[in-house]
Amino acid sequence: MAVKTREFNKNNLIARSRGEKIFDAFNVILMLMLIMFFMFPIFNMISISLSDEYAVLRGDITVYPIGFNGTAYQNIFTNTSLWNSAKNSIIVAGLGCALGIVALCIAAYPLAFGNFYGKKLYNILILVTMWFNGGIIPTFLTISKLGLQNSLWSLILNSLLTAYYVVIVRSYFESLPKSIVESANIDGANDFRILFQLIMPLSKPVLATVALWIIVGHWNDFLNPLLFIGVKDKFTLQLILKEMVLNAESSTYSISLGNSGDTAGAAALGQQTRNAVLVVSMVPMVILYPFLQRYFISGITLGAVKG
Numbered sequence: 190m191a192v193k194t195r196e197f198n199k200n201n202l203i204a205r206s207r208g209e210k211i212f213d214a215f216n217v218i219l220m221l222m223l224i225m226f227f228m229f230p231i232f233n234m235i236s237i238s239l240s241d242e243y244a245v246l247r248g249d250i251t252v253y254p255i256g257f258n259g260t261a262y263q264n265i266f267t268n269t270s271l272w273n274s275a276k277n278s279i280i281v282a283g284l285g286c287a288l289g290i291v292a293l294c295i296a297a298y299p300l301a302f303g304n305f306y307g308k309k310l311y312n313i314l315i316l317v318t319m320w321f322n323g324g325i326i327p328t329f330l331t332i333s334k335l336g337l338q339n340s341l342w343s344l345i346l347n348s349l350l351t352a353y354y355v356v357i358v359r360s361y362f363e364s365l366p367k368s369i370v371e372s373a374n375i376d377g378a379n380d381f382r383i384l385f386q387l388i389m390p391l392s393k394p395v396l397a398t399v400a401l402w403i404i405v406g407h408w409n410d411f412l413n414p415l416l417f418i419g420v421k422d423k424f425t426l427q428l429i430l431k432e433m434v435l436n437a438e439s440s441t442y443s444i445s446l447g448n449s450g451d452t453a454g455a456a457a458l459g460q461q462t463r464n465a466v467l468v469v470s471m472v473p474m475v476i477l478y479p480f481l482q483r484y485f486i487s488g489i490t491l492g493a494v495k496g
Contacts, residue, residue, distance in 0.1 A: 238262070238465035245460050261465035265433060270421065274429040277341060281425060282407040285345040289354075289403045290396055296355045298384050301362035302370050319352040325416065332417055343417040344425070348406065354399050361395040362388060405474055430466040 205213075232252040237245055241256025249255055265271060299305065300312055323331075328347065337343035365388065373383045389396065411427045418424060424432075 234464045261461035270429050274424045274426045278426040281344045282404045285407045286403045293358050297359040300359040315352050339420045434463050
């Protein structure tokens with residue numbers, strides 16, 4: 190019976206016209222070209238970081254390494270400050286993401302489901318922060334007055350809430366069936382229980398998306414650590430990597446032909462280290478993304494009340 194079903198389906202396949210086949214082939218070729226276009230800088234970056242110093246200086250590197258030289262990665266991973274800075278970045282990204290998601294949901298919930306006096310003003314006050322910013326100097330003075338300078342909390346609390354993310358989460362909350370909240374209210378649940386036990390579990394796709402944005406923002410943040418952190422023990426990964434790039438590039442200007450027999454290696458080290466730093470900072474986010482991607486396409490009302 191199963192064999193007959195397969196033959197039946199096979200005989201009823203709609204034959205594609207010549208124009209459709211040409212269109213499909215064109216799409217495949219176009220997509221392959223776009224993939225090559227977008228992936229070239231990444232392959233080039235990895236190749237430069239692993240290539241021989243003479244090939245780097247000649248500019249022969251394209252999408253594959255020429256020779257092999259792991260000096261840049263050796264310098265990065267043997268740096269004693271790297272692992273401590275990576276730990277600081279993980280703390281800031283992880284704790285900042287967790288607190289940020291909770292704060293975003295608390296801020297967006299009354300906008301989506303609340304019915305209170307001053308709701309319009311509350312919405313305007315949030316949106317105003319998208320158009321106007323206090324500026325670097327007032328922000329620095331505020332952090333200093335609060336005693337948060339040289340503390341990782343300055344990086345977490347300063348980026349705890351973003352109006353754009355609040356708007357996105359609010360819009361997603363509004364797309365959920367309001368009958369869920371009404372049923373929970375009838376059963377005697379308060380707003381916090383509704384938010385944390387009903388709304389947030391149903392909002393995994395948007396929360397996963399925003400969480401990824403928050404983590405990437407903290408991980409790649411350079412300006413705020415540069416402004417608020419002055420103690421090397423509290424440096425984040427970006428500050429340490431930038432310091433290593435500057436140290437490697439400075440070797441190019443201190444080459445002595447009389448005292449150094451490997452001027453090519455010293456001259457190429459800056460380029461190799463710069464690209465190796467980009468690879469190191471990019472890898473954790475590439476590893477994290479597949480774990481959050483599945484939430485982007487999951488159903489928004491999974492487990493909701495069914496009529």
